[in-house]
Amino acid sequence: MKSMLLAGFFSLCASMVLAETRTYDLTISQVQSTIGGKPVPKIAVNGTIPGPVLRFTEGDEAVIHVTNRLKTPTSVHWHGLLLPGVMDGAPGFNGFKGIAPGETFTYRFPIRQSGTYWYHSHSLGQEADGLYAGIVIAPKTPDPIQADRDYVVLLSDYHQDSAARIQANLKASSDYYQYKRRTVGDLLKDAHEKGLGKALKSAGEWGKMRMLPTDLSDVTGYRFLVNGLTNAQNWTGLFRPGERVRLRFINASAMTMYDVRIPGLKMTVVAADGRPVEPVEVDEFRFGNAETYDVIVTPREDRAYTIAAESLDREGFALGTLALREGMTGDILTHRPRAVLRMGDMNMDIMMRDDPNMDMSQMDHDSGWADSGAPKGAVVLDYAQLKSLTPQSDTRAPTRFIKVVLGGNMERYIWTINGKTFSPENGIELGYNERVRLIYVNETMMAHPLHLHGMFVQLENGQDADRLPDKHTVIVPPGQTVSVLLSATEPGDWPYHCHLMFHMQSGMMTTLRVAAPEAGFVPPAAQPAPDYTSHGEGHHAHH
Amino acid sequence: MHIIKKVVCFLLLPSAAVAQHDHSATYHAVWLETAYSRHDGQDTAHWDADGWVGGDTHKLWLKSEGEVRDGDSEGEVWALYSRNVSIFWDAQVGVRHDFGAGDRTWLAVGANGLAPYFFETEAHLLLGEDGTVGARLRQENDLLLTNRLILSPSLEINAVSQADPQHGTGSGLTDATAALQLRYEVNRRFAPYVQLDHQRKLGDTAKRARSAGKEDEENRVSIGVRWLF
Numbered sequence: 001m002k003s004m005l006l007a008g009f010f011s012l013c014a015s016m017v018l019a020e021t022r023t024y025d026l027t028i029s030q031v032q033s034t035i036g037g038k039p040v041p042k043i044a045v046n047g048t049i050p051g052p053v054l055r056f057t058e059g060d061e062a063v064i065h066v067t068n069r070l071k072t073p074t075s076v077h078w079h080g081l082l083l084p085g086v087m088d089g090a091p092g093f094n095g096f097k098g099i100a101p102g103e104t105f106t107y108r109f110p111i112r113q114s115g116t117y118w119y120h121s122h123s124l125g126q127e128a129d130g131l132y133a134g135i136v137i138a139p140k141t142p143d144p145i146q147a148d149r150d151y152v153v154l155l156s157d158y159h160q161d162s163a164a165r166i167q168a169n170l171k172a173s174s175d176y177y178q179y180k181r182r183t184v185g186d187l188l189k190d191a192h193e194k195g196l197g198k199a200l201k202s203a204g205e206w207g208k209m210r211m212l213p214t215d216l217s218d219v220t221g222y223r224f225l226v227n228g229l230t231n232a233q234n235w236t237g238l239f240r241p242g243e244r245v246r247l248r249f250i251n252a253s254a255m256t257m258y259d260v261r262i263p264g265l266k267m268t269v270v271a272a273d274g275r276p277v278e279p280v281e282v283d284e285f286r287f288g289n290a291e292t293y294d295v296i297v298t299p300r301e302d303r304a305y306t307i308a309a310e311s312l313d314r315e316g317f318a319l320g321t322l323a324l325r326e327g328m329t330g331d332i333l334t335h336r337p338r339a340v341l342r343m344g345d346m347n348m349d350i351m352m353r354d355d356p357n358m359d360m361s362q363m364d365h366d367s368g369w370a371d372s373g374a375p376k377g378a379v380v381l382d383y384a385q386l387k388s389l390t391p392q393s394d395t396r397a398p399t400r401f402i403k404v405v406l407g408g409n410m411e412r413y414i415w416t417i418n419g420k421t422f423s424p425e426n427g428i429e430l431g432y433n434e435r436v437r438l439i440y441v442n443e444t445m446m447a448h449p450l451h452l453h454g455m456f457v458q459l460e461n462g463q464d465a466d467r468l469p470d471k472h473t474v475i476v477p478p479g480q481t482v483s484v485l486l487s488a489t490e491p492g493d494w495p496y497h498c499h500l501m502f503h504m505q506s507g508m509m510t511t512l513r514v515a516a517p518e519a520g521f522v523p524p525a526a527q528p529a530p531d532y533t534s535h536g537e538g539h540h541a542h543h
Numbered sequence: 544m545h546i547i548k549k550v551v552c553f554l555l556l557p558s559a560a561v562a563q564h565d566h567s568a569t570y571h572a573v574w575l576e577t578a579y580s581r582h583d584g585q586d587t588a589h590w591d592a593d594g595w596v597g598g599d600t601h602k603l604w605l606k607s608e609g610e611v612r613d614g615d616s617e618g619e620v621w622a623l624y625s626r627n628v629s630i631f632w633d634a635q636v637g638v639r640h641d642f643g644a645g646d647r648t649w650l651a652v653g654a655n656g657l658a659p660y661f662f663e664t665e666a667h668l669l670l671g672e673d674g675t676v677g678a679r680l681r682q683e684n685d686l687l688l689t690n691r692l693i694l695s696p697s698l699e700i701n702a703v704s705q706a707d708p709q710h711g712t713g714s715g716l717t718d719a720t721a722a723l724q725l726r727y728e729v730n731r732r733f734a735p736y737v738q739l740d741h742q743r744k745l746g747d748t749a750k751r752a753r754s755a756g757k758e759d760e761e762n763r764v765s766i767g768v769r770w771l772f
Binding site for chain 1: 570573599627630659660661686687688689690691695700731
């Protein structure tokens with residue numbers, strides 16, 4: 001009788017809890033890293049940079065015990081995961097207070113999705129100092145993406161200076177790390193090529209606005225790593241000719257965007273930010289901070305292939321190899337020319353505000369930023385090509401239009417959203433399940449990868465409404481406007497910020513608040529669509 | 544520096560301590576130029592310090608310049624509250640104290656920022672204890688010969704409303720200094736330089752100098768090091 005009861009009890013449990021509990025223990029500690037030669041203090045997870053890849057299956061109950069062995073508070077944010085706000089891991093949001101030194105915090109949440117994601121600290125500069133790693137979630141149903149081999153390729157940028165030092169240096173002098181500014185020699189060269197008048201006029205226009213056409217990256221001096229390995233250590237993924245190899249690219253860099261290519265191989269992009277997309281074959285893709293792309297490659301030859309992620313400022317490569325065995329190296333690449341920003345990278349509205357008499361018709365509308373220097377005929381992934389593999393469940397028309405203006409002051413190294421640096425009292429308020437269009441207006445000369453916690457946005461990239469791709473991080477190119485749709489289905493206070501570490505730390509962050517279903521939030525009356533397509537958008541949709 | 548930061552943090556930014564993100568943290572930058580020149584057979588040491596501590600909006604701005612010649616020092620020291628008022632500009636209010644040849648304290652009000660074409664600009668109105676009004680305008684620009692070899696021309700003009708016979712200054716424009724600094728930035732924190740200065744007394748002040756049998760202009764070559772702390 002007793003055993004029957006017990007058996008009944010267990011079978012009941014089994015039917016109630018189909019989900020498996022997957023437990024991880026993560027210990028955050030300071031380590032002396034010698035990656036750059038000279039030992040410097042960095043932050044590791046379970047002793048390594050990056051930390052261990054966490055693997056789950058959709059439907060699992062994730063239980064992650066995070067122990068803080070640092071002298072300062074820490075936190076871990078699960079980038080791209082749908083979860084309750086308090087488990088999101090951003091201190092100061094949703095009642096999460098961070099993890100005090102010596103304490104263990106247990107994150108517990110159901111895994112509601114599949115794909116490639118990552119985790120990192122959300123406390124000051126700890127992410128840049130090493131607290132990051134990948135997350136791989138297998139789908140509950142058979143994976144639409146079939147592959148013989150499956151590798152995480154996590155890119156990161158490693159600096160000898162601590163994040164706190166870099167931030168202080170940028171605040172003291174925003175050009176602290178910039179040694180590629182235009183010189184008198186460049187002006188003379190321009191004068192020789194274009195004529196003195198034109199060269200002076202161009203230099204004058206930039207000077208008048210107090211902007212630098214060479215402002216591609218704020219921080220230099222990085223060493224680029226693939227899965228924590230230097231180029232000399234050469235991370236290698238093995239294959240047998242003809243196999244389908246899935247590469248899960250994660251850009252965990254603090255400040256670096258890349259152009260990624262594998263000379264000799266076509267890459268088929270099958271997922272973006274963890275979400276499956278209709279396969280699209282490309283030669284290379286531009287890779288924003290905090291984005292992820294899954295690609296399939298099918299190497300057929302008996303050789304090694306170089307995986308090359310070239311930093312946008314052309315200061316270096318993150319290199320790895322696909323090879324038949326360890327120790328092989330592929331093609332050696334040379335750097336492409338460094339892009340120079342052009343008038344087409346400036347926000348037109350700002351230019352008009354500065355100089356209402358400016359003659360736009362004579363202006364150079366091409367973007368310098370978008371020019372990746374890819375050889376003629378090479379296919380470079382365009383956001384417009386991303387198409388959700390499965391239909392969107394919410395295709396309602398938006399009832400509100402909300403501008404999210406990305407601004408800043410390079411001179412003082414202050415970065416803003418809607419004119420303000422981060423403050424807990426500011427933010428964007430949404431009702432539960434409200435459907436809104438967020439219009440990202442970049443008024444600066446830099447690209448900003450804008451990340452929303454807790455929810456995906458649907459990128460309005462010209463695809464049909466039910467096939468817009470989901471993104472958790474969207475690159476907003478210099479001077480451009482990008483719009484996304486959001487269904488506010490996750491109540492909570494969600495951090496909403498530029499994923500360039502020092503832009504976020506310098507203020508480019510706000511809160512997107514989604515009211516609880518029972519809150520009875522009354523959204524402001526629907527506004528007419530702001531006129532944001534009249535200029536700026538569209539010039540650079542295609543590389 | 545750390546103590547000053549703490550004090551400023553306490554005075555200006557009471558909320559900084561609880562902030563989760565660094566946007567309201569305090570930072571600092573101090574540029575110090577120390578130089579040596581030989582003039583009329585005399586060794587002269589010069590300094591020019593320009594620095595601030597504070598946050599994005601509020602800063603305590605301190606600066607000082609002067610020289611030591613034959614054991615006597617002469618110069619000025621400023622202490623200003625500096626508030627960011629627009630993208631490129633700070634409004635400033637504080638005091639300037641002159642020491643050496645003539646001790647004197649001024650109330651200073653002005654602006655510090657970046658004018659179009661990258662002209663670093665300092666413009667201040669000064670109010671002396673005796674009601675004298677003074678003014679100073681200073682502009683500086685960087686010409687990059689290379690990314691590390693930088694030619695930096697600057698111009699400074701001074702004016703006062705009332706003559707001061709004791710110090711040999713007349714009313715109106717008193718003097719101007721044009722300087723050309725060529726520095727090599729080994730890094731941002733250490734840059735040796737050579738500098739040419741041409742100082743000229745102007746108007747009534749020049750007249751007074753000449754009638755007192757003094758030169759009304761001075762040229763100087765100095766070598767020095769620019770530090771960033």
